[in-house]
């Protein structure tokens with residue numbers, strides 16, 4: 480058995496599965512562990528479940544780099560009309576509903 484390193488703990492089940500799919504698409508094998516996987520999943524709200532992602536020791540650095548890329552894919556943006564800051568996943572300004580447009584500087 481190859482040594483495994485714990486990568487991420489404390490995520491919920493949906494988040495963990497999203498990460499797992501993303502990492503596996505990059506050729507990184509992921510094992511999910513956690514109390515949530517031991518049974519009764521259907522009974523619990525997903526946001527109360529603690530899930531850990533484990534990857535092979537040899538792929539740990541690559542996996543961490545991938546997760547950092549994922550987490551930085553949605554940088555905040557500033558509305559060009561009212562100059563409010565918006566979360567990266569917003570397509571419209573929360574303040575004035577202007578369409579998202581990048582300010583090139």
Ligand SMILES: [Zn+2]
Nearest residue numbers: 558561572575
């Ligand atoms: Zn705005």
